[in-house]
Amino acid sequence: MKKILLLFFTFHLSLFTATAQRLSITKETIDMGRTGYEIPVTATFEMRNRGLRRLVIQDVVPDCSCTKVEYPKGEIGIGDKFTIKMTYDARMLGHFNKQAAIISNASKKPVYITMTGVVLADLKDYSGSYPYDFNNLLSDANDLEFDNVKRGETRTFEMGIMNNGTTIMQPNILHLPPYLEAQVYPERLTPGHSGKIIFTLNSEKVHDYGLTQKTVYLAQQLGEKVKSETEINVSTVLLPPVEPTANAPQLILSDSILNLQFGGKSKKSGEVTLTNAGMSRLDITSLQMFTRGLKVTLGKSRLAPGETTKLKITGIAADLKKARSVPRVLMITNDPQNAKVVITIRPTPNPSLKGEE
Numbered sequence: 001m002k003k004i005l006l007l008f009f010t011f012h013l014s015l016f017t018a019t020a021q022r023l024s025i026t027k028e029t030i031d032m033g034r035t036g037y038e039i040p041v042t043a044t045f046e047m048r049n050r051g052l053r054r055l056v057i058q059d060v061v062p063d064c065s066c067t068k069v070e071y072p073k074g075e076i077g078i079g080d081k082f083t084i085k086m087t088y089d090a091r092m093l094g095h096f097n098k099q100a101a102i103i104s105n106a107s108k109k110p111v112y113i114t115m116t117g118v119v120l121a122d123l124k125d126y127s128g129s130y131p132y133d134f135n136n137l138l139s140d141a142n143d144l145e146f147d148n149v150k151r152g153e154t155r156t157f158e159m160g161i162m163n164n165g166t167t168i169m170q171p172n173i174l175h176l177p178p179y180l181e182a183q184v185y186p187e188r189l190t191p192g193h194s195g196k197i198i199f200t201l202n203s204e205k206v207h208d209y210g211l212t213q214k215t216v217y218l219a220q221q222l223g224e225k226v227k228s229e230t231e232i233n234v235s236t237v238l239l240p241p242v243e244p245t246a247n248a249p250q251l252i253l254s255d256s257i258l259n260l261q262f263g264g265k266s267k268k269s270g271e272v273t274l275t276n277a278g279m280s281r282l283d284i285t286s287l288q289m290f291t292r293g294l295k296v297t298l299g300k301s302r303l304a305p306g307e308t309t310k311l312k313i314t315g316i317a318a319d320l321k322k323a324r325s326v327p328r329v330l331m332i333t334n335d336p337q338n339a340k341v342v343i344t345i346r347p348t349p350n351p352s353l354k355g356e357e
Contacts, residue, residue, distance in 0.1 A: 022050045023106040025113065032117035033136035033165040034191070035090050039123070042087040043115035049076045055106055060084060062100040066091060067115075069100055090119045095166065118166050126162055130194075134218045134230045136165035137189075143325050146201045146236040148340065155201040162194040165220070173197065174217040174226055179205035180234065182216075201236065209240040210286035210332040233324065235290060237340060244336040249305070250278035251335045253343070260315045260347045269314040272343055276303035278335065286332035293319030294345065296329055313345065320347045 026046040035041045049055040055076040060069040070085040088098050095118045101110035130138035140160040149155060163169050169189045173182040181200045189195050197218075206212055214234045217226040254273035262268045276282035282303040287296060293316045299309035313329060320327055327345035 023055065023102070023104060023111055024048050024050045025111070028112070029114040029116065031136060031165055031167075032088075032115055034118055034120055034123055036123035037093060037119055037121050038089070038091055040087050040089050041115075041117060042085055043113075045084045045086070045113050046081065047084060048081045049078060049106075051106060052078065054078065055080075055104060057084075057102065057104045059103045060100050061103065061110075062086065063098060067098045067100065071102075084113065086113065086115050088115060088117075093119050093121055095119075116166070126164065130160065130162045130164075133164070135220065135227075136163070137169060137171060137218060137220050138162040138164050139218065142232055144199060144232060144234045145325075146234075149201070149203050149206070149236060149238050151203055151206075151238065151241070153203045155203070157199040157201075159197045159199065160194060161189070161197060161218075163189040163191050166191055169220045170222050171195065171197065172219050172222055173199075173232075174219050174224070175214075176216055177214045177234075179203070179236070180214070180216070199234075203236075203238060206236055206238045209238050211288040211290065211330045212236045212238065213290075235325075237330065239339050240285070240332060240334075242334055242336045242339045245280075247279035248337075249276050249280050249282035249303075249333070249335050251275070251282055251333055251338045251341060252277045253341065256342070257344045257346060258313055260313075260345060262315070262317045262348060266317050267314055268317070268347075269312055272311045272313065273308055274303065274311055275308045276305055279305055281305070283334045284331055285334065286330070288330045290328040290330065291320070291323040291325055293317075293323055294327055294329065311343075313343070315345060315347050317347065320345075 024047065030043040030045065032041045032043055057071050060071045062069055066089045068087045072082050076082050086098065086100055088096060097114065097116050099112050099114050101112055103110050126138055130140050132139045132142040138161065144157050146155045161171055170187060171184050171189055176182060179202050183198045185196050215231050216234055217230045218232055219230065252275040258270045258272060260268045260270055284298065284301045287298055295314040297312040303309060327347065329343040331341040333339060333341060
């Protein structure tokens with residue numbers, strides 16, 4: 001009986017040891033697309049320690065001297081994320097396939113990562129025409145804004161795209177909302193060629209007045225999974241029908257631009273004064289933000305003639321640094337001349353955040 005228990009314990013201990021340490025890689029092979037001769041390219045591999053003890057990367061060995069690597073030298077905590085970088089010097093023309101072996105305490109055998117691509121002698125620089133990179137599918141926009149839309153209108157937005165990879169792509173847009181359509185021209189995009197995506201907005205299908213935001217994803221192939229690095233923000237401002245009258249309310253702002261000087265703080269607040277200079281009650285029916293990193297507090301949403309209130313806007317420096325569009329606050333009112341009011345935030349966050357306001 002003791003012998004059976006010992007064998008049982010030994011078996012499960014070996015099983016536990018085999019599974020106790022695990023190194024997971026988000027993407028084991030990264031296609032770097034097209035690069036120029038002697039223009040080094042760097043692939044960044046995202047990883048995580050999914051084991052039950054601290055991870056130690058003992059070495060990362062590339063398959064040739066033309067490739068350099070960077071990796072964490074210290075211990076990596078349980079569940080922690082980290083990156084390993086491979087840089088190829090691109091001193092040979094043509095396609096390349098470079099590997100590196102990760103030697104760690106995660107397993108007895110090395111784990112391999114690979115970077116691929118092609119080096120061209122006459123590479124064209126598309127950074128001016130297509131500044132946004134969606135994994136080698138380049139684009140001239142990463143945000144769509146349909147502004148001042150009236151119910152019943154149809155709007156279009158044309159996005160230019162270019163295949164900077166090494167294989168044929170079939171670009172498509174994932175997670176489209178019911179009010180938005182997307183048509184890709186051409187359907188198949190060969191390496192080095194450009195195309196376009198035409199987005200069509202049907203305002204009749206937009207549910208609410210004011211700001212509606214949605215995230216869609218630009219995929220290289222049909223059936224591709226959504227990824228955070230391929231997201232595109234879509235903003236639609238649908239204006240309510242407001243008829244001008246002789247006794248209409250009139251909104252006056254103390255300023256339409258708010259400068260937030262962070263000065264090393266993680267948060268900073270400012271105020272804008274709102275005044276109803278009209279002859280009837282002013283209603284602020286919607287108050288929304290175009291980007292993350294902002295918090296707002298409105299004293300009153302209904303102002304009698306001659307009445308004022310304060311709009312407090314708080315910016316969070318770390319989030320505003322990540323914002324992909326201009327930080328703005330949107331108000332929808334019943335003022336016929338100011339049905340849509342936008343307050344632009346100009347942050348100057350300090351990279352070294354030390355505390356809160």
